[in-house]
Amino acid sequence: MSDTLRIENIELPDGGAELRLGGRLTLAAGAAAWDQLRNRCASTASEVRRIDLSALELVDGAGAAELLSLRARRSMAGRPLELVGASEETGQLLDLYGCPNDHTCLKEAPPSPTALEEVGKATVGLLENARDVLDEVGALVSATARAIRRPRSVNWREIPQLMERAGADGVPIIALINFLVGLIIALQAADQLKRYGANVFLADLVGLTMTRELAALMTAIIVAGRSGAAYAAELGTMRVNEEIDALRSLGLDAQRFLVMPRVIALAAVAPLLTLLGMVLGCLGGLVVAMTSLELTPAIYWGELQRAINLLDITEGLTKSVLFAITIVFISCQRGLGTRGGAAGVGRSTTSAVVAILFSLIVLDAIASTLFNSVRNG
Amino acid sequence: MAEERTGTQERGTPVVGEAGLPDTDQKILVRARDLAIGYGRKVIQQSLDFEIRTGAIFAILGGSGCGKSTLLRTLIGMQPPLEGEVEIAGVESLPPPLDTPPPFGVSFQSGALFGSRTLLENVALPLEKWTDLDQRAVEAIALARLRLVGLGGYENYLPAEISGGMQKRAGIARALALEPRLLFLDEPSAGLDPVTSVELDELLKTLNRNLGVTVVLVTHELDSIFRIATRCIMLEKGARGIVALGDPRELRDASDDPRVRRFFNRLPSSA
Ligand SMILES: Nc1ncnc2c1ncn2[C@@H]1O[C@H](COP(=O)(O)OP(=O)(O)OP(=O)(O)O)[C@@H](O)[C@H]1O
Ligand SMILES: [Mg+2]
Numbered sequence: 315m316s317d318t319l320r321i322e323n324i325e326l327p328d329g330g331a332e333l334r335l336g337g338r339l340t341l342a343a344g345a346a347a348w349d350q351l352r353n354r355c356a357s358t359a360s361e362v363r364r365i366d367l368s369a370l371e372l373v374d375g376a377g378a379a380e381l382l383s384l385r386a387r388r389s390m391a392g393r394p395l396e397l398v399g400a401s402e403e404t405g406q407l408l409d410l411y412g413c414p415n416d417h418t419c420l421k422e423a424p425p426s427p428t429a430l431e432e433v434g435k436a437t438v439g440l441l442e443n444a445r446d447v448l449d450e451v452g453a454l455v456s457a458t459a460r461a462i463r464r465p466r467s468v469n470w471r472e473i474p475q476l477m478e479r480a481g482a483d484g485v486p487i488i489a490l491i492n493f494l495v496g497l498i499i500a501l502q503a504a505d506q507l508k509r510y511g512a513n514v515f516l517a518d519l520v521g522l523t524m525t526r527e528l529a530a531l532m533t534a535i536i537v538a539g540r541s542g543a544a545y546a547a548e549l550g551t552m553r554v555n556e557e558i559d560a561l562r563s564l565g566l567d568a569q570r571f572l573v574m575p576r577v578i579a580l581a582a583v584a585p586l587l588t589l590l591g592m593v594l595g596c597l598g599g600l601v602v603a604m605t606s607l608e609l610t611p612a613i614y615w616g617e618l619q620r621a622i623n624l625l626d627i628t629e630g631l632t633k634s635v636l637f638a639i640t641i642v643f644i645s646c647q648r649g650l651g652t653r654g655g656a657a658g659v660g661r662s663t664t665s666a667v668v669a670i671l672f673s674l675i676v677l678d679a680i681a682s683t684l685f686n687s688v689r690n691g
Numbered sequence: 692m693a694e695e696r697t698g699t700q701e702r703g704t705p706v707v708g709e710a711g712l713p714d715t716d717q718k719i720l721v722r723a724r725d726l727a728i729g730y731g732r733k734v735i736q737q738s739l740d741f742e743i744r745t746g747a748i749f750a751i752l753g754g755s756g757c758g759k760s761t762l763l764r765t766l767i768g769m770q771p772p773l774e775g776e777v778e779i780a781g782v783e784s785l786p787p788p789l790d791t792p793p794p795f796g797v798s799f800q801s802g803a804l805f806g807s808r809t810l811l812e813n814v815a816l817p818l819e820k821w822t823d824l825d826q827r828a829v830e831a832i833a834l835a836r837l838r839l840v841g842l843g844g845y846e847n848y849l850p851a852e853i854s855g856g857m858q859k860r861a862g863i864a865r866a867l868a869l870e871p872r873l874l875f876l877d878e879p880s881a882g883l884d885p886v887t888s889v890e891l892d893e894l895l896k897t898l899n900r901n902l903g904v905t906v907v908l909v910t911h912e913l914d915s916i917f918r919i920a921t922r923c924i925m926l927e928k929g930a931r932g933i934v935a936l937g938d939p940r941e942l943r944d945a946s947d948d949p950r951v952r953r954f955f956n957r958l959p960s961s962a
Binding site for chain 1: 764767769786787788789791792793795796797799800801802803804805806811816817820821822823824825828830831832834835836838839846862865866867868869870894897898900901902
């Protein structure tokens with residue numbers, strides 16, 4: 315008994331051709347059988363009019379689906395194809411999978427949005443102008459992601475979308491918060507500095523605090539509130555709905571399938587957001603420098619350049635990646651560990667955010683200490 | 692008839708369904724030995740001893756909360772037994788492995804569809820992961836599975852956009868995706884109207900008869916039990932053991948256990 319599909323080509327007297335199938339047409343026969351069948355249909359010199367199934371040893375549901383979709387495609391193209399000689403069992407299976415008419419055998423195009431929806435979306439898009447900034451980056455990243463996406467590791471596919479949600483959508487709030495933090499630090503320091511005539515050092519103070527420390531931390535806190543909470547709730551809901559079990563029953567692992575894409579997405583997006591935070595923090599400082607310390611932008615900018623070196627920026631960015639991984643890790647673990655319905659999801663989300671904030675501060679202290687010793691040693 | 696088919700698996704190349712189960716010349720596909728199930732220290736059922744033969748349609752019966760879902764989850768290895776063991780095709784049942792295709796299809800009580808994916812994507816997911824078929828073939832198969840459960844035309848809907856009964860049927864379509872030889876279904880017909888429910892029974896019967904699929908299902912539907920089940924096991928809350936085991940028709944006609952009579956005659960427990 316043969317394990318594969320055999321195809322025999324028979325010329326019909328009226329000019330067409332018939333394919334006589336033998337062996338097995340099953341899911342287990344894999345792509346080879348599928349390709350073979352399609353190629354033979356496409357490549358015979360005379361038009362294939364009939365497929366004879368009488369010599370097939372076994373057809374399963376997948377095989378039946380393929381035969382029917384083949385027939386549907388042909389008939390939609392105006393070149394009808396007959397399936398003949400099916401055994402009783404195969405016939406029943408074909409009936410079971412049969413479609414009322416041909417186009418129902420083929421995938422429907424996803425519904426396109428109505429005009430009203432388009433207008434609505436465009437309006438919202440205009441209002442949220444700020445996020446266009448990172449949309450460019452997002453497009454670039456999603457292109458890269460598409461390139462490295464292999465057919466089997468489905469989860470690559472989720473990364474661009476995750477990056478957009480965590481990155482582009484978070485830009486306005488992260489920009490605003492960092493700007494205000496820079497402004498607040500500057501305000502607090504301005505009086506003291508003026509008293510000693512050390513006005514220009516405002517740039518050092520704001521610049522260093524923002525790059526080394528606060529841009530990464532403030533950004534991480536926002537990301538924890540936005541994405542961390544979302545991941546915990548999302549995975550928690552999936553756990554409660556038995557979706558995690560369902561994944562497992564399909565041979566897919568929640569860690570690889572759900573957690574990895576989130577780690578990659580957040581670790582890629584967090585440094586970009588942090589960089590943005592650094593710039594806006596310094597701008598916040600500049601506003602105070604100009605309004606209450608009579609510094610010009612040129613002086614402020616020159617002093618910033620003198621004060622900040624690459625190591626400071628590296629420190630901030632390293633922390634941001636570290637924070638991102640921590641956020642994903644804690645939120646996903648809390649989410650996956652959810653017990654007990656909707657209330658459980660709420661509990662996981664709360665506990666994820668609290669645990670993340672605590673860990674961020676502790677990690678920040680450790681990382682700062684390390685970088686300080688690098689700087690001094 | 693059905694049993695002859697299940698022993699044919701001698702291919703080294705991918706893939707699924709047939710290759711997923713070890714060679715099952717054995718007539719006994721699933722075996723539970725002195726099984727105790729539950730959560731942590733809480734025992735829900737114990738001393739469960741039964742076997743499920745290749746080619747059977749095996750029903751797990753019992754009132755709400757008696758541990759049917761728990762038993763099903765223990766059988767498929769998602770939940771460790773508190774005592775005893777479960778074997779599937781002679782191998783201890785553990786959580787499905789990640790490096791080979793899953794050896795059986797499962798549909799969960801809640802449907803458990805992936806909320807962020809359309810129905811088509813839900814059904815296509817296992818095919819993308821475990822076969823080398825191209826997108827078009829995967830879609831054709833996934834679509835056919837959806838049609839099979841009466842969801843043709845809904846392929847682009849998200850789970851949240853369809854009713855509970857439809858979600859349940861989509862879950863069954865997904866369980867069938869990889870052409871499994873063994874199916875576990877948790878209350879597949881709950882939430883379905885009588886007509887759809889009969890159609891589902893017919894579907895299971897055809898899969899069983901024509902492709903030799905062994906079906907293990909949890910159900911409350913008496914009609915469905917008599918229509919398709921070849922064997923059944925009955926549990927009762929707090930009884931801590933099998934109440935009855937055998938052919939459902941014989942049990943209905945011959946059992947003198949009051950609990951069995953009550954179940955089959957739909958009497959409340961006070962009667
Ligand atoms: N995660 C859990 N932790 C602890 N106990 C649980 C858990 N899930 C279920 N139980 C308990 O196990 C018992 C059996 O639950 P199970 O879901 O197996 O019932 P069932 O027979 O499937 O009921 P139904 O017909 O309503 O689906 C119930 O009494 C329930 O309280
Ligand atoms: Mg249940």
